[in-house]
Amino acid sequence: MSKYDELIPFIIENIGGAQNVISANHCATRLRLKLNDTSKLNEDKLKNNALIMGTVKRENEVQLIIGPDVPEVYSLFSRKLEGVEAIAQEGPKQKRNLKSYGTMIVDFISGTFVPVLPILVAAGLVSAVLNILVTFFGVSGESGTYIVLNAVNNAGFYFLPVYIGYSAANKIGINGMMGMFLGAILVHSSIDGAEGLTFFNLSVPTMAYNTTTIPVIFGVLFMALLDKGADKVIPQSIKYFLKPLIVILITVPVTLILLGPLGNVVGGYIANGLGFLFDKMGWFSVGILGALTPLLVMTGTNQALFSLVFAMMGDYGYDAFVLPAMLAANVAVGAAALAISTQEKNTQKRSLALSAGITGVMGITEPAVFGVMINYKSAFAGIISGGAVGGILAGLVSLKQYAVVSPGIAAIPTYIPTDGSGLNSNFWLSILVVAVSVTVSFVVTVFLEKRSIQKQKLQKADEAIKILSPVQGTILPIEEVKDPMFSGKMMGDGLAIIPAEGKVISPIDGYVIMTTPTKHAIGLRGENGVEILIHIGIDTVNLNGEGYELLVGDNQYVHSGDPLIHFDIQGILDKGYDLTTPVIVTNFSEHETFAKTVQKEAGMKDYLFSVN
Helix, strand or coil: CCCCCCHHHHHHHHCCCHHHEEEEEECCCEEEEEECCHHHCCHHHHHCCCCCCEEEEECCEEEEECCCCHHHHHHHHHHHHCCCCCCCCCCCCCCCCHHHHHHHHHHHHHHHHHHHHHHHHHHHHHHHHHHHHHHHHCCCCCCHHHHHHHHHHHHHHHCHHHHHHHHHHHHHCCCHHHHHHHHHHHHCCCCCCCCCCEECCEECCCCCCCCCCHHHHHHHHHHHHHHHHHHHHCCHHHHHHHHHHHHHHHHHHHHHHHHHHHHHHHHHHHHHHHHHHHHHHCHHHHHHHHHHHHHHHHHCHHHHHHHHHHHHHHHHCCECCHHHHHHHHHHHHHHHHHHHHHHCCCHHHHHHHHHHHHHHHHCCCHHHHHHHHCCCHHHHHHHHHHHHHHHHHHHHCCCCECCCCCCCHHHHHHHCCCCCCCCCHHHHHHHHHHHHHHHHHHHHHHHHHHHHHHHHHHHHHHHCEEEECCCCEEEEEHHHCCCHHHHCCCCCEEEEEEECCCEEECCCCEEEEEECCCCCEEEEEECCCCEEEEECCECHHHHCCCCEEECCCCCCEECCCCEEEEECHHHHHHCCCECCEEEEECCCCCCCEECCCCCCEECCCCEEEEEC
16 A cells, blocks of 8 residues: 555545546656646645645646655546546636746746656667767667667657657646647658648648657647637537547647648748858857757757758768857756756756756757756756857857767767868867866856855745744753753754743744643744744653743734743752753744854844744
């Protein structure tokens, strides 16, 4: 029996029931649920479950932070949803502005590509290994080893529309299998690159769909409109078989005739525009392309640039524009991902950034683009900076690549001239371009990410509850309290005070949630749910209340500074008791204590520590 078996009914109960779920998806650590009516969501209860690390709510989507076990939770959750029809209803209308639309678009892109990352990471790493084997170990392109590894790599990228179709459909809230079906149709041998194809006498433009992303995404978005429209007009009794038939019969020709070619036209305009830039701006255009390449990879329109590559190869025997720019861009992408891996504290995200970074500097950037660049503003800035600076350098020195290989460290041998002249300045300049691009990208990313982390900490501190000193006296680290229950933080984290005055006041606004007959301890709960225990003395429970006067009762609301307890300091000390008073957060698994005071002495209502 899984430890998550009881979690699934709990989640369903607190999101308004299974019928309130439009769609379910997951990324590396989060279960993402789109809801019809978010007013039925009980976010507080979800947050308080020990198996849910936190929640994030965006528009009509709630994200439950589970951790690395999220695939297991998603699987169990999906089984519970099987056969359950979502109630077609509109939740409360929310006003949208430009920022909310931008957030929605970024969330859709991220939610579509993140689930595909394991495939891209695996295929990319295999490609990097293959490049090294061929370049440095002489593995033949005819060998079985090469054929098998090349198939693994090709399958990862060739069938990208299939994976993206499934993921995009899930993200937008329709049947993922239908999105996968559309992707499979696009890469089918009779469709992909087919010439002279017609549909009811309408000409179908010739287009290669493998490795692309925009056509299938456009197709899935159109499919979603049809799906929702079909739900409203097709009777329930025949919907099961009629809806998918109608949706796919309309989506496929529209995608092939209009939406797919639209993506191709976008790519063509980009290629023509960049060709014009190279003619008019020379070396500087290499820097522009170095900055733009990661964005082209993200949309799949980078494939359109290879017409320029082949044209230059045919005319000159080398490419001094596209591939050198991509070299700067690719290693910049990898360097930024590696930089994030040095700053990220989350183990899962750090591991993803590390593997994507290694793949990126080798020349395969999709894992880093979709897994890191679109999720970290600092990485995005680092990549653009590194690609631009490295590209400008490549343009200034007229760097030339003599073979069409995905540019990266593994492709450095392709910067050796093919005329048999051996190593020359071009080879060493390629290494210089790599070094400059990596350095700029890494340094910019680390600098901006540190600033971002610091900004988040400051924001966290601003939002935190300030715990004031309830007692006047000398501050003592909790680890130095002469009671292992407190010093070992078994009950919570905080600080301790050796009191100089026999008076305890409330350190927060909140409710009294615990008093004792012995009056030596009191518990409070603040408005953000933080629970504070003030324990006056060590083993003072044995006094049975002697020397203590309790001034408040259970469930009483108190303000910061209100008196809680009076106690006889001298009388208790004369009986041989240690009056060290721990002030701790008892539900520390739900909160975080940080920014403890560095003062040695505390007056009443002085700052003690913060709780988020």
